[in-house]
Amino acid sequence: MKRIAIFASGTGTNAANIIRYFDDNHDISVKAVLSNNPTAGVLNVAKEAGVDSLVFTREEFYETDKVIRYLLDNQIDLVVLAGFLWLVPELFIQSFPKKIINIHPALLPAFGGKGMYGARVHQAVKAANKQETGITIHYVNPHYDEGDIIFQTSCSLSDDDTPDTIAAKVHKLEYEFYPKVIGQLLN
Numbered sequence: 001m002k003r004i005a006i007f008a009s010g011t012g013t014n015a016a017n018i019i020r021y022f023d024d025n026h027d028i029s030v031k032a033v034l035s036n037n038p039t040a041g042v043l044n045v046a047k048e049a050g051v052d053s054l055v056f057t058r059e060e061f062y063e064t065d066k067v068i069r070y071l072l073d074n075q076i077d078l079v080v081l082a083g084f085l086w087l088v089p090e091l092f093i094q095s096f097p098k099k100i101i102n103i104h105p106a107l108l109p110a111f112g113g114k115g116m117y118g119a120r121v122h123q124a125v126k127a128a129n130k131q132e133t134g135i136t137i138h139y140v141n142p143h144y145d146e147g148d149i150i151f152q153t154s155c156s157l158s159d160d161d162t163p164d165t166i167a168a169k170v171h172k173l174e175y176e177f178y179p180k181v182i183g184q185l186l187n
């Protein structure tokens with residue numbers, strides 16, 4: 001059995017979608033949801049799905065090995081970031097080489113970097129009058145949104161699109177492709 005840990009800071013609709021996708025899979029399961037945010041919606045998602053969760057502080061994440069140890073103790077094979085907003089520290093990355101992936105709601109390297117997350121990304125895409133946007137799934141390195149790209153796909157935009165409709169189009173791509181790519185990486 002391959003085991004996934006999902007890291008999220010917010011609502012967790014991607015986390016919910018990934019948990020659902022692997023629910024009846026005999027080879028892959030979501031073992032845990034981890035969050036830096038004690039009030040994150042994703043913790044309710046985990047609770048309702050019967051998935052273990054762990055909340056950690058900034059100090060625990062950056063200055064101790066508590067989170068690394070938790071993942072090792074739970075024999076996690078893949079760390080999946082889904083709307084997780086903190087930079088992943090170097091020691092953490094070294095502990096799980098090529099085993100940490102992230103999804104970004106745009107076509108990197110455009111519209112990435114520090115401060116570019118969630119609605120801000122879609123507002124920037126709109127402001128730049130882009131005719132297309134998309135998603136990028138990539139390995140995580142010590143810099144925001146700069147790790148090797150695993151998968152990208154795009155959708156077209158029209159002048160009528162708003163940041164909200166762009167977000168909806170991007171979420172649709174995320175829900176369709178993130179679980180599939182995770183499955184491929186673990187097979």
Ligand code: GAR
Binds near residue numbers: 011083171
């Ligand atoms: C997702 O769109 C994800 O791509 C984005 O946060 C959203 C989380 O939504 N991640 C980033 O912007 C990372 N830079 P969710 O909580 O509903 O899954």
